[in-house]
Amino acid sequence: MPHTRRRKSIVKVTLQDVARETGVSAITVSRALREPDKVSDALRDQILSVVDKMGYVPDLNARALASGTSTFIGVLLPSLSHSALSAVLNGIEARIRGSDYRIQYSNTHYDAGAEVKQVRAFTAHSPAGVIVAGTERLENLEAIVNEAGCPVVQTIDATLQMRGIAVAIDHKKAAMVATRHMLSQGYRRIAILGCGHDIRVRLRQEGYCEVMQQAGLLDESMIIWQDAPPSIHVGSRLIRRLLEKRPDIDGVFCHSDDLALGVIFECQRLGIRVPEDFGICGFNDLxxxxxTEPPLTTIHVPRFDIGYTAADILITLGQGGVIKERNLDLGFELVERQTTRRSKVSASTDSSAPLAVADP
Incomplete structure (x- = not known):
C-alpha cells in the first residue's frame, strides 16, 4: 500500500485566541490594533507582545465584510520602471504603512486601451479608492472616474476639471516658467524634446509653445517628439537627430530629466559647451x-508629497472624513543649476539678446 504523506494542517490564530491569551475581550484587542491611542500604553504593549508571540495576522477581508468598508486601494500607473514615478509610489506606501489599507498596482505598459479595463478589474474587489498616476488619454481618465464606483484621485495635473480629485502640479505653467527662464539666460533657438502620449507631455508642450509664440520665436521644426517611454538613450538620439537638421539651435527644454541627461552626454560627445553655447533644462528634479556635469537645471516636482497626499485623501474618505478641496495644486519650483547659467558677459554681447517675455 503506497504511503500517503499527509499535509500538515496550519492552525490560524484568531482575534479570540489573542484575547484569551491576554485575558481581555476581543473588542479590546481590536481597539488596541486599530486605535492604539484609546488603550493604555501598558495594555497595548501587552497585547502587541502576545500578537507577536502567537503570530496573529488580521483578516482584512473579514474586517471589510463586517464593517461594510474596503481597505484595498488600487494604483494605476503606466510603468513600474518610470524613474519619475518611483517617488510618487514611495509617498503612497509611506502613508499606507502602518494602516489597515493595502495597495494593488496595475501597470498599463503605456497601453491606452488597457487603462479602463484594468480599473474595471479593480472594481471587482470593491476598492476604497483608486489613484491614477498616469493616463494616455483624457477621455480614459473621465471614464475611469465615472466607472470606478469609488473615490478616484488623479496625480496627473492640478488643472484638469472632472468629478474626481486632483493632487498634482500645473504642468503647463511649469513649462512656461522653464521656457521663460531659458529666454532670460540669452537662449533663443530653444527646442523641446518629448516622449509618449501622456496628458502631462501635451500640457508642457502647450506651455512651451505659448511662451515661444509670445516671444516671436516659435518654430514647429524645433518641437521634437517620439512615441516611446522617456530614457537617457532616447534623449541622446533625439538631440543628435535634431542637431543634424538644425545645427543653429542653442538650447533645449526636455520633458524629463532622463531625456536631459541624454542631451548632456551627447553634447559632451560632440564637444558642445554647456551652458556657454547650449542650454539644457529638464523636468522632475530626479x-x-x-x-550631473554640469548640474542640471530642472523643474522640481514634489513627487513624494503628491503620492502621500493622494493616499491620505483616500484613507480620510474611507474613515468617513470630508475633502473640501477637489483640486490640490502642490506647486513646483524652478531649480537653476549650471546647464542654463550662461555668463552675463556672453548673454549681453550675443546678438540674440534675450527678449522680455511677460507673464500672462
Whole structure:
C-alpha cells in the first residue's frame, strides 16, 4: 500500500485566541490594533507582545465584510520602471504603512486601451479608492472616474476639471516658467524634446509653445517628439537627430530629466559647451540632477508629497472624513543649476539678446 504523506494542517490564530491569551475581550484587542491611542500604553504593549508571540495576522477581508468598508486601494500607473514615478509610489506606501489599507498596482505598459479595463478589474474587489498616476488619454481618465464606483484621485495635473480629485502640479505653467527662464539666460533657438502620449507631455508642450509664440520665436521644426517611454538613450538620439537638421539651435527644454541627461552626454560627445553655447533644462528634479556635469537645471516636482497626499485623501474618505478641496495644486519650483547659467558677459554681447517675455 503506497504511503500517503499527509499535509500538515496550519492552525490560524484568531482575534479570540489573542484575547484569551491576554485575558481581555476581543473588542479590546481590536481597539488596541486599530486605535492604539484609546488603550493604555501598558495594555497595548501587552497585547502587541502576545500578537507577536502567537503570530496573529488580521483578516482584512473579514474586517471589510463586517464593517461594510474596503481597505484595498488600487494604483494605476503606466510603468513600474518610470524613474519619475518611483517617488510618487514611495509617498503612497509611506502613508499606507502602518494602516489597515493595502495597495494593488496595475501597470498599463503605456497601453491606452488597457487603462479602463484594468480599473474595471479593480472594481471587482470593491476598492476604497483608486489613484491614477498616469493616463494616455483624457477621455480614459473621465471614464475611469465615472466607472470606478469609488473615490478616484488623479496625480496627473492640478488643472484638469472632472468629478474626481486632483493632487498634482500645473504642468503647463511649469513649462512656461522653464521656457521663460531659458529666454532670460540669452537662449533663443530653444527646442523641446518629448516622449509618449501622456496628458502631462501635451500640457508642457502647450506651455512651451505659448511662451515661444509670445516671444516671436516659435518654430514647429524645433518641437521634437517620439512615441516611446522617456530614457537617457532616447534623449541622446533625439538631440543628435535634431542637431543634424538644425545645427543653429542653442538650447533645449526636455520633458524629463532622463531625456536631459541624454542631451548632456551627447553634447559632451560632440564637444558642445554647456551652458556657454547650449542650454539644457529638464523636468522632475530626479536624484541625479544635481550631480550631473554640469548640474542640471530642472523643474522640481514634489513627487513624494503628491503620492502621500493622494493616499491620505483616500484613507480620510474611507474613515468617513470630508475633502473640501477637489483640486490640490502642490506647486513646483524652478531649480537653476549650471546647464542654463550662461555668463552675463556672453548673454549681453550675443546678438540674440534675450527678449522680455511677460507673464500672462
Amino acid at each position: 536624484e541625479y540632477a544635481m550631480t
